[in-house]
Amino acid sequence: MTNETLTSASVEILRYAAFTSDPAGGNPAGVVLDAAGLDDAGMLAVAAEVGYSETAFVTAGDAASRRFRLRYFSPLAEVAFCGHATVATAVALAERLGPGALTFDTPVGEIPVTTTADGRGAVRATLTSAPTHSRPAQDAELDAALAALGWAREDLDPALPPHVAFGGNEHLVLAAGTRARLARLSYDFDALAEVMRSRGWTTVQLVHRENERLFHARDPFPVGGVVEDPATGAAAAALGGYLRAVGEVGRPLTIHVRQGEDMGRPSDLVVDVDPADARVRVTGGAVSMV
Structure with missing residues (x-):
């Protein structure tokens, strides 16, 4: 599968495999980095079309402060938090903004994430969970x-x-x-x-x-x-x-x-x-x- 534009919703859908370095491994996640124009029904429709267990939607954010609002949808409903889609989104942002700290405001609260890149440019992300x-x-x-x-x-x-x-x-x-x-x-x-x-x-x-x-x-x-x-x-x-x-x-x-x-x-x-x-x-x- 390739990154694609869903013309009906005018959003770009990125597709990442999380918790792996192999596109054939890990857990696929959809990532929409600019979902400001999507309402709840639109995000659910995108997630259903993508068909992965979750798709993450960046609904607002500021690249300078590296703080973003994030929501998650399965093909059937909104999910309060999703770890693999968080990692996928963090890696996608780090590839565009450079590695470093990110902050995600999610339905379960603030989730800090740190991203690092190795000498070959491969990015890893560490999320800090909500209190368990x-x-x-x-x-x-x-x-x-x-x-x-x-x-x-x-x-x-x-x-x-x-x-x-x-x-x-x-x-x-x-x-x-x-x-x-x-x-x-x-x-x-x-x-x-x-x-x-x-x-x-x-x-x-x-x-x-x-x-x-x-x-x-x-x-x-x-x-x-x-x-x-x-x-x-x-x-x-x-x-x-x-x-x-x-x-x-x-x-x-x-x-x-x-x-x-x-x-x-x-x-x-x-x-x-x-x-x-x-x-x-x-x-x-x-x-x-x-």
Whole structure:
């Protein structure tokens, strides 16, 4: 796919793969750097036409101060926050303005982002999440989610209890006891979407802990009209907050999240968690899909 102009809305749509350096990997995001002329219906129509899990829209901003207002839409609805589209937008802006600090005003508040470029010009972005929080999943909501997934409680890792975690959006966090269980993902799309809509969850963050610093993740996103996200920055931030909340982070820790492997779109997310800080930092690259 190439960058294109949507003539019906007179906006340029950029297409980036986030949390990867390979256009064939990562999570595709649409980016509209000048969406000032679009209303809510127009942004939703653009997101539906693009068809990715999210498209980010810069609705206002100032290049001199490097501060921009950002909104996110899935093909079905507005989303309060999206990590991979934030990274994609930050990289797109840094490629045009130069690397450095950016500030995004989003529906969940101010999101600071730093961007850096290596000697070859490849840009990476680090977003600082909204303050995270996490609570134990209730039995009824857990059982409903497991039934829709086709999982049993015995499939879960007893060392990592089910939680509902927030890092800009709420995500149900379920840790699989084995990598093989995580790889076998075939769920009831409509049933899981209904469970998620009734509780306000954006994705279900399914993870397997290989070791203290490496997690594998899969993220069903039926409420956005997408079977699975190959990289989910907001869920990665929520995961970092969850690990802090359940006492798994006793010192500043860098965690690598591998996502999209089972979809054929491998993604790398770097998550920095400090037990003294409710905010989590998520880092990744993005590359144009021209």
